[in-house]
Amino acid sequence: MDFLKAFLVGGAICVIGQLLMDLTSYKITPAHILVSFVSAGAVLSGLGLYKPLVDFAGAGATVPLPGFGHALAQGAIEGVEEKGLLGAFAGGVEATAVGVAAAIIFGYLVAVIFNPKGE
Amino acid sequence: MASEQILNSPTLSKNDKKKAYFDLVNRNKPKPPLLRNIFWAFVIGGLISVIGQGLLILYSGQGLDEKSAGAATSATLVFAAALLTGLGVYDNIGKFAGAGSIVPITGFANSMVASALEWKREGMVFGVGAKLFAIAGPVLVYGFVTSWLIGLIAFIFKG
Numbered sequence: 001m002d003f004l005k006a007f008l009v010g011g012a013i014c015v016i017g018q019l020l021m022d023l024t025s026y027k028i029t030p031a032h033i034l035v036s037f038v039s040a041g042a043v044l045s046g047l048g049l050y051k052p053l054v055d056f057a058g059a060g061a062t063v064p065l066p067g068f069g070h071a072l073a074q075g076a077i078e079g080v081e082e083k084g085l086l087g088a089f090a091g092g093v094e095a096t097a098v099g100v101a102a103a104i105i106f107g108y109l110v111a112v113i114f115n116p117k118g119e
Numbered sequence: 120m121a122s123e124q125i126l127n128s129p130t131l132s133k134n135d136k137k138k139a140y141f142d143l144v145n146r147n148k149p150k151p152p153l154l155r156n157i158f159w160a161f162v163i164g165g166l167i168s169v170i171g172q173g174l175l176i177l178y179s180g181q182g183l184d185e186k187s188a189g190a191a192t193s194a195t196l197v198f199a200a201a202l203l204t205g206l207g208v209y210d211n212i213g214k215f216a217g218a219g220s221i222v223p224i225t226g227f228a229n230s231m232v233a234s235a236l237e238w239k240r241e242g243m244v245f246g247v248g249a250k251l252f253a254i255a256g257p258v259l260v261y262g263f264v265t266s267w268l269i270g271l272i273a274f275i276f277k278g
Contacts, residue, residue, distance in 0.1 A: 002176070003169050010168025010223070011161035017218030018160035022153050030221045031254045034230065037222060038262040046269035059171030062189055063196065064164065064222045065258075071189070072262050076270030080277060088270025092263060098190035099197060103228050103255065106201040111235035111247045114205035 002058055009053065009060030013037075034065055041069025046077070071095045156217050163212065163219030171196055171223075193224055200225035204232040230254035 017033050044050040050070045053061040061067055072092040079091020093100075125131065125139045174195050178188035203209040209229050213220040220226055231251045238250040252259075 003172055006168045006172035007165035010171075011165030011219070014160045014164025014219040014222045015157050017164075017222040018156050021218055022156055030218075030226070030230070031257060033218065033221060034227060034254060034258045035261045038258050039265045042262060042265040042269060046266075046272070057168075059175050059192065060165075060168040062175075063168045063171035063192075063224055065224065065227060068224060068227070068258075069262055069265065072266035073269045076266040077273045080270045080274045085271075085274050088267055088274055091270055092266035095186075096262075099193035099224065100259070102194035102197045103201075103231055104251065106198045107228060107231035107235060107251050107255075108247065110201040110205040110232050111239065111251065112243075114236060116236045116239060117207035117210075 005057045006060035006063075009057035010064055011060075013061075013064040013066060037065040038069040038072070041066025042073040043069075045070040045073035068096065068099070071099075159215050160217045160219035160222075163216035164222060165219075167196070167219070167223040167225055196223070196225050197228040200228035201232045204229045205236070209233075227255060227258065 017037065020028060020033055020036075021030070041050060044066065050061070050066065051074075054067070054070065062070070072095065075091040075093070075095025076088050077091065079087025079089075079094065081087070083090065125136055125143065128136065131139065171192050174192040175188055178191045179185070183191060200209055203212075209220065209225070210233065213226075213229070220229065231254070234250040234253040235247045238246040238253075240246060241250070
């Protein structure tokens, strides 16, 4: 049941992205989708609207990019509760540190080891 | 009938020619792939989430708390996506999966490796080092600024 919920919600969030890409101006690139989804996830999370989706769908809500925004926002809010204003700076970075560092480290290693395909 | 046959046909009236021509155009124009795109975005995005859910359960079973299990899941997915991008597999999935391969965290890792590889010939600093962040940079900028603002608002209302 967990897997079905993850599949349905994760798939649905991607469909929203696909609709934005196919039905809006050609100026909307994947980069715009990623940026707006992370920001939208953070705002929804700040309003308390994203947590219920995470409770319902688990990885279906945390694996898509709005989940990254949710982790950033919750980190910042929890940081403020623990450390005051400094927490607003540290909380989001701390909460996403593993994912961001993994992306930089693995991304760098792969880019160094492999060469571009299909020149 | 081809378009020239329609236009040169002596038996068709002007209106019939017009109708025949538009029928021809409608038959031959590419079908809008919207439904197909939505289907594959849903299936691939859903499957990546299901893999994430499996990893989440696996890591939770290893005794990791909820946050650590989530972080380990992200790191694993990012590693897999970076490797598959290097092998040229991820971009083949992306050709039909569209947003299904872009919106998950794996798409974030893919965007980093893909642009770094593309610009590798520019060197290790301005090529690989800089272009890793061609798309990831804006994502991190807007993500950090938005979450900082939310933290600031939380601080003001807490005070």
